[in-house]
Amino acid sequence: MRGRDMRRMAGLLASLTAAGTLLLGMAVSATAEPATPADYPTGSSSTRVTGLGFDTCTAPSLDALRAWRASSYRTVNIYFGGNNRGCTQPNLTSSWVRDANALGWKLLPTYFGRQPFCKFGESKPLRYTASNAASYGTSEAKDAVSKAKALGLLPGSALYADVEHYDRSDSGCRVAVRRYVSAWTKTLHASGYLAGVYVHQDSGLRDLSDSYNSTKYARPDAVWMARWDGKTSLTGWPTAPNSHWAVHQRAKQYRGDHDETWGGVRLNIDSDSLDAPVATVSRAYKVTSSTALNARTGPSSAYPAVRTHAPGSTLRVMCQGHGQKVGTSAVWDRLSNGTWVSDYYVSTPSSTGFSSALPRCAYPGQVTAGVALNARTGPGMSYSKSGPALPRGGLAYVMCQKRGETYRTTSVWNRLDDGRWVSDFYVANRSNSSWSAPIPRCP
Structure with a gap:
């Protein structure tokens, strides 16, 4: 870590006081692990979803998606790339993406690339080791961005790397997974995308949770855990504390391979519960x-x-x-x-307020405070605390920025998508001293 960052951290520790502050902890440099910022371009925004979804190997036809509107599912996974992707995708085109979105479906994009060398089973032969994991994480993230853009998955979308269950008794394999996911995360962030990862509860989730606060690895923005226990809860997971990926950053595959029929159409699916970022589609x-x-x-x-x-x-x-x-x-x-x-x-459903069919514009950044960050009712520490604090690594879904009370190196405050405010000093974005493009100014 650079000298000025160490001095900043030491100063913050020395100045921690009792009640009445933000519950301030150690700040992390805007470019340092684990909370690396996403470099959002102008045409970007994050989209998140709460509810049930399903994943199936081949993207369903639009007719199937119309029929499945009768179900309780509202998100569908798409395997949009990766050299270990097993199924052909005759339906998966940019026009399919737009039409599926117009039907009301949110999309969960999954990239099935190389797997850790200690993955269980003989399938998926293309793998990475500790020595080349970072290189492959970088190259595959670049390929994912290219394929996402071609499909109309806009910057701000979350792209999920599929990391299948592996033998974590091999220490080199644990290092390989962390290096791959870290490189995946930083490369996606550099292109303005959020980084997600699909993991098994007993391997990938455990290892990424163990390194959640490590300054050696970039922390992914969201996790999608496989645990086929039939329970949809996104808290109380046995291999990751509730404070990790706690702010609309979790999904769970709670039921595996099975058939369901809705609207007369049968599909073979896995079932998912989500409160997490997904794809942004216009x-x-x-x-x-x-x-x-x-x-x-x-x-x-x-x-x-x-x-x-x-x-x-x-x-x-x-x-x-x-x-x-x-x-x-x-x-x-x-x-x-x-x-x-x-x-x-514009011919959106409402001419007086927000339309439910469209997400709120948001530019998430991970919270860098060493302990939970209090949100407030206005842009300053003189305003009262509001709602639950944001834990370290939680996503602050920033809608706009405004000048407020000066704190540390900045007077910029972020208005979150739930109307609360946090100091920009503790949000990983382009700057912790001034405005961060392309976030607009609050009216």
Whole structure:
């Protein structure tokens, strides 16, 4: 760790006080492990989902997805890449992704790449060792980003590396998995994607949890655990404490290989419970204004207009955020090219507030405080505490930033997607002293 980071950490430890503070702990450099920041581009946003999902080897047809709207599942896994991917994917195209999203399905993207050399079983012959795990984690993450973009999975999406069950009695194998996942995480973050990992409860989850606070490895943003006990709970896991991946960062495969029939269509699936980031996919809406609609660099008419959209033209909307009130709505839509338009002039389901079909625009960063970080009712420590504190490594889902009370190196405060505020000093993003693009300013 660099000298200035060590001095910062020492200063923080020396200045810890009793009640009335943020429950402050050691800060981590904006670029250091374990909480490496995602370098979000302009056209990005995170999407998360809570509820049930399923995964099946081959992406189902759109007709099957229409039929399965009769089920309680609302998320479907897609094996979108990887040299160990076993099934052909005749349906998995960019148009399928858009149409599945338009039907109301959230997508859980899984990359089935090389496996640890000590993986149980003879299948999946392409593997990595401790010596080449970081190299493969990097190259496969780059390939995952390329394939995700080709399918229309926008930056801010979470991409999950499949790490199958392995023999963790081999210490070299444990090192290999940690190196692979760390390289996977840092490479995805550099391209503006969140990093997830699918793991078995008795191998990958245990080892990644054991290294959760290690400064040698980048921490993934979310975990998807396999434990076929029929229970959907996302807490009380036996091999990872509840404080690890605690803020909308968990999924569980709770039932394995079985057939289900919905709407007259039978599929062979695994069943999942989720409260985790998934793919961000844009949705098509129309311009409803009678004159050309300005697209701006931020959610207000104070921002420059960089292009216009003709009446009746189609927009690709990826998320919604707070902005200047126009007509009956203070909601602005962020388009997939990164520009903003007033939702009042767009054919989304609501002209007065947020639309449930679209996610809130959010740019998550991991909490770097050494202990739990208090959220507050406003942008300063003089505001009262609000709701549960965010544990170290939890994702702060930042919607916008605002000047507030100065703390340490910054006066920037982050408004979370639940309306609470945290100091930007303890959120891993591009800066802990100034604004972090492309997060907009709060109105």
